[in-house]
Amino acid sequence: MNVAAIVGQTLAELGVAQAFGVVGSGNFEVTNALRAHGVPFVATRHEAGAATMADAYGRMSGRVAVVSVHQGCGLTNAMTGIAEAAKSRTPMIVLTADTPSSAILANFRIDQAAAVTALGATSERVHSAQTAVADTVRAYRIAVHERRTVVLNLPLDIQAASAVPATVQPVEPLLPIRPNRKAVEDLAAMIDQARRPVFIAGRGARGAAKEIRALAAKTGALLATSAVAHGLFHDDPWSLGISGGFSSALTADLISQADLVVGWGCALTKWTTRRGTLLTGKVAHVDIGGQAHQPVDLAVQGDAGQTAQDVAELVTVRDGYRTDDIQARIAAGPRWPVPDLSTDTHIDPRELTARLDELLPGERIVAVDSGNFMGYPSAYLSVPDEFGFCFTQSFQSIGLGLFTAIGAALARPDRLPVAAVGDGGLLMSIAELETVVRLKLPMVIVVYNDSAYGAEIHHFGQDADLSTVRFPDAGIDQIARGFGCSAIAVHNVKDLDGVTDWLNGPRDRPLLLDARIASDGGSWWLAEAFS
Numbered sequence: 001m002n003v004a005a006i007v008g009q010t011l012a013e014l015g016v017a018q019a020f021g022v023v024g025s026g027n028f029e030v031t032n033a034l035r036a037h038g039v040p041f042v043a044t045r046h047e048a049g050a051a052t053m054a055d056a057y058g059r060m061s062g063r064v065a066v067v068s069v070h071q072g073c074g075l076t077n078a079m080t081g082i083a084e085a086a087k088s089r090t091p092m093i094v095l096t097a098d099t100p101s102s103a104i105l106a107n108f109r110i111d112q113a114a115a116v117t118a119l120g121a122t123s124e125r126v127h128s129a130q131t132a133v134a135d136t137v138r139a140y141r142i143a144v145h146e147r148r149t150v151v152l153n154l155p156l157d158i159q160a161a162s163a164v165p166a167t168v169q170p171v172e173p174l175l176p177i178r179p180n181r182k183a184v185e186d187l188a189a190m191i192d193q194a195r196r197p198v199f200i201a202g203r204g205a206r207g208a209a210k211e212i213r214a215l216a217a218k219t220g221a222l223l224a225t226s227a228v229a230h231g232l233f234h235d236d237p238w239s240l241g242i243s244g245g246f247s248s249a250l251t252a253d254l255i256s257q258a259d260l261v262v263g264w265g266c267a268l269t270k271w272t273t274r275r276g277t278l279l280t281g282k283v284a285h286v287d288i289g290g291q292a293h294q295p296v297d298l299a300v301q302g303d304a305g306q307t308a309q310d311v312a313e314l315v316t317v318r319d320g321y322r323t324d325d326i327q328a329r330i331a332a333g334p335r336w337p338v339p340d341l342s343t344d345t346h347i348d349p350r351e352l353t354a355r356l357d358e359l360l361p362g363e364r365i366v367a368v369d370s371g372n373f374m375g376y377p378s379a380y381l382s383v384p385d386e387f388g389f390c391f392t393q394s395f396q397s398i399g400l401g402l403f404t405a406i407g408a409a410l411a412r413p414d415r416l417p418v419a420a421v422g423d424g425g426l427l428m429s430i431a432e433l434e435t436v437v438r439l440k441l442p443m444v445i446v447v448y449n450d451s452a453y454g455a456e457i458h459h460f461g462q463d464a465d466l467s468t469v470r471f472p473d474a475g476i477d478q479i480a481r482g483f484g485c486s487a488i489a490v491h492n493v494k495d496l497d498g499v500t501d502w503l504n505g506p507r508d509r510p511l512l513l514d515a516r517i518a519s520d521g522g523s524w525w526l527a528e529a530f531s
Contacts (some may be wrong), residue, residue: 003132006163007095007154008033010136011066013168016093018042018057018410020050021068022077026097026108026156031068039066042410042439045431047074049403051081055090055149056367056390056407059203064091064143065407071097071156072108079119080397085149086120087394088203088228092149093139094121100157116151125153132158133166141171177288179302179310187262187284187300187307188314194260194282196321197221200243200272201304203228204265204287206386208305212264215308220320221262222254226272228391229265231383238322238330244272245525246378248334254326256280265304268292274528336379341518345491349373349448349517352490353380356418359499360444364388365408365415369401369425372454373517375525377420377446387412398453399428402445406432409441417441423449423476430479433510437484442507444499445485447476448517458522477514490515 001009008030019034019041021027035041044050047069054065069078075096085092099106113123124139126132139152191197199221201212209232216223216238223233224243233239240251247255252274255261259281266272267290273279276294285292286300286307300307341348353376360381367390368377383389390408392400405419421429426447436443450457453469460466477487488498490513502511 001163003126003129003161003163004029004159005033006132007126007136009037010133010168012037012039014140014171016066017061017063019066019068020044020053022047022050022074024070024074026071027068027095030095030154044435047077048081049429049432051078052084052392052400052403053407054092055081055085055392056404057411058090058092060387060390060408060411064093067094069096071099072110075112082121082149083119084392084395084400089147090149091143091147093143094151096151096153098153098155100155112153121149121151123151126158128158129161130164132163133168137168144171145174176303176306179300179307183300184310185314186298188311190260190282190284190298191219191315196258197260198224198255198258199262199264200224200266201229201232201264202226202266205229205304206232208308211305211308215312218312218317219315220318220322222321224255226266227378229386230389232386234383234385244274245528246375248336250329250334252278263292268294341520342492343518346516346518347490347492349376349520351493352515353377355493355496357381359496360418361416363415364418365390365412366418366420367401367405367408369421370396370398371422371425372458372523372526373422373448375523398425401425402429402432405443406435409443417443419443419445421447423447423451424453433480433483433485436510440508441510443510445510445512447514449476449514450517455526458526480512485510485512487512487514
């Protein structure tokens, strides 16, 4: 057995769940070794797609996924997806071939470690045949214990060497970090002193919904989430939904009037806090590591669930922000403004999304690309829980939405996958339509098509020369049919009747909706972001 084979075997024994990649000569053997030892592999059409699929798979499954790429250009093709995963602290392994140290004139040669480090990922290396197993285990341990995206470089000469077998010890997840007692007491005192507390949970609190809800119920706190944790409190009558740019006017108003906001596993970014303007009272931040993006009055290092449980033992029971008036306002709904922007040829994006929310099964998993449109699926499409929404936006790149939906769909095959993308983002990633068709994923792909890069149109205004960001209609529905999708050109709500037909059919091919959307003059969240 050579080193390439033992690396694949070792990762399989450690428990990696799924692999994605584009196979070339440099990663052929290690990919087949993964497959031979039971790790499912999806051949993608581009390495950027592979990296984001693995990222999404890990987020939605809670298990480590692997990306397999060729040396040099295979790695550079994957870099946008790797950067997104690294910024999001997704535990993930990227297996990349590397040129031998002696091959200084090789076409594929770049300083891979430097490139990876620049992205914020961790660069590791298989150093020798003798250390191959230990090097692989170390990379996996860093990914799991430090919540890192780790790139494991496999030099070609070392890959071909005869491996030295070694016992693979399991890598167990770390136990929850219990917070310092003084910090717990301080946080309990802050909550007791608050008359209008709000708890905002992030991705780091996705396993702590029960404990946070219990504490909120005891202390009268309202509940909200960051975008990446959307769905965490979906069925709670005191939930406000997403905090920040995607907030309804009601949600923004109630959070801004809070005299205490506690972030649970939430970085409190400018997006979640509307550049800090929602934080008008005291702020506390609970996380296992990392700093909040906004100034805080109290920082508590600890697991969100464990901290909430410890604090609950010290606080007093009271109504807090949970009054009859607030309950009535929340129960009345967000009351999104819905002006009818529809024309004879273009559908209002609000009407489009609201109608899809009615038509599509509730057991869904929604993935959203970046662009002017992105607030509509985020705010108008309900999700069943925190594993119903996958939001790869830490790097804020367009073009990742379709990749995200594929990874999420494979992680949760029990749910209907819904990809919400713009026309620009879809055309960037359109090669992976073939992957969706090949995998026979019963996916609904909603294209918010304004034949433009809409964010730039609305940001720079009609007085600017916009010819560089406007395009002729591409006939996306026709292109999708060419890939093997079912497709509908949507100009009005009536055209969505075809969705019901597809849902009632065999769902043996994905459905793409080429929705020609009416201009909103710049979505509400974008106006706030660009303010």
